[in-house]
Amino acid sequence: MTEGPRFREVWIYRFHKITHIIGKFWSFAVKYLQLRLLKNRLGNRQLVAIILSEQMGDIIACEPVSREVRQRHPDAYILWVVKEAFADLVRYNPNLDGFLTEKCPGERVQLLRSGIYDKVYNLHISHRKCKYCPEDPVNPTADQIGLTFDNYYYRGDLLYMFSQAAGLPPMTDEPRMYIPETIKESVLARQLPAQPIVIHCQSSHVARDWPAANWNKLVDWLLATYPYPIIEVGLTPTIRTTNPRFINLCGQLNLLETAEVIRQAQLFIGIDSGPAHMANATGAKGILLLGKLYDFVDYLPYSGRYKRGEGVTILNNFGHPCAELPYDWVQQAVQQQVGQPKRV
Structure with a gap:
């Protein structure tokens, strides 16, 4: 009975x-x-x-590389190689002359072998292959310094580590988001309430997530004790409340609109994800929920303000996954950031 379905799958x-x-x-x-x-x-x-084609947070964190490369090559034509889904993250970067969308890592290997580029800053770690292609992407610079998927978070934040993979000095600069006026106008047209608390509850990796029950409990408490509206961003909603001061924007915003909503927030609360990097890059105050990820226990993906601990509370119950982060810790962090609760 299983041979037919298996045959079709193959x-x-x-x-x-x-x-x-x-x-x-x-x-x-x-x-x-x-x-x-x-x-x-x-x-x-x-x-x-500049080649860093995937993972939203990685691309945002490594924006300073574009400034460094422009300083090194002031007269060059500089392209950022990126997947189509993340093109808007580099589309408006004034340090670039353009971008090139990448189909897959196998295509990247073919273009590198062709010698078409005069100079390459490859930020990728070796051996993240396409699931279909035989080509094995290799970054000799990353290999030379012993940088692998098993140890990269031990080397420092994403920018610090990826800049070295590209053959640049270790970098710790502030990441920036480049949000054009058209995006700001589109968000303004939504007539969102001022001074929201923006939350992001789900990442692309379940090991980074905090339980939905905790998020709903937190939002209920926020709405009951503070006068501020709550906006949830991301792809899939987690919050179930019908409170009119809660706004679900999940799946309704593009990347730069999400960044603009976060930029306008008085506080961002989220797990380790792309929107958390947006908060860092747009100057938003944040509360970030981290936990053990694979074998990485004490790690920090963020450079700039968040690395210095400015305008951010980073919660990590070291040795435990984010799912086991105590609810009370998050509630206390909100009180420290926003002030003591005021009944509404």
Whole structure:
């Protein structure tokens, strides 16, 4: 009885694999031609690539790399290689001349092998492969300093670690978000209430999350004891309240709109995720909930203000996952950040 479904699964996988690989080579050929034409127009200007294509938080945290590379190559044409889903994070960066969307790590390998770039700053750690492609992405610079997925968080925050993977000095600068006026106007048009507390409850990795029951308990307490509206951002809602001062924006905002909502918050409360990096990069005050992640116990992904402990309370019950972070700790952190409760 299981042979039929198993047979279909195998052939569906093979179909997706074959079509993906064909698409990869076609995408590589098109991009190589585009880059070759670009180089012809550039003349003597160098074509420089910054490569960090995925993970929202990683890209936001590593924004200072664009400033460092621009300082090193003031006359070069600088591209950031990024997945389409995260293109808006680099689209408006004034230190870049453009960006190149990456289909998959296999395509990245093909472009690097082609020698089309004059200079490459590859921030990726070796061996994060595409699930379909045979190419194994390798970063010799990261390998030379012994940087792997098993130890990267022991080396410091994301910017500090990834900058070294790219062959740059260890960096600890403030990350920035570049939010255009059109995005600010689109958020303004929503007529959201002023001084909200913005929360983000779910990450792309369940090991980073705090229980939904705790989030709902926290929001109920916030609404009962403070006059501030609560806005939830992210992809999937966690909060169930019908209180009119709670606003669910999950799945309704693009990346930069989310960053703008967080920028306007009087306080951001969230788990270790992309929106937490947005809070750091936009100057928002924050309460961040961390916990043991794989074998990493004492780690801090953030550079700049949050690394210095400015405007942020970072909660970590060391040795325990975020799910076991005591509820009372979060409540006390809110009282320290916002002040003692005032009945509404």
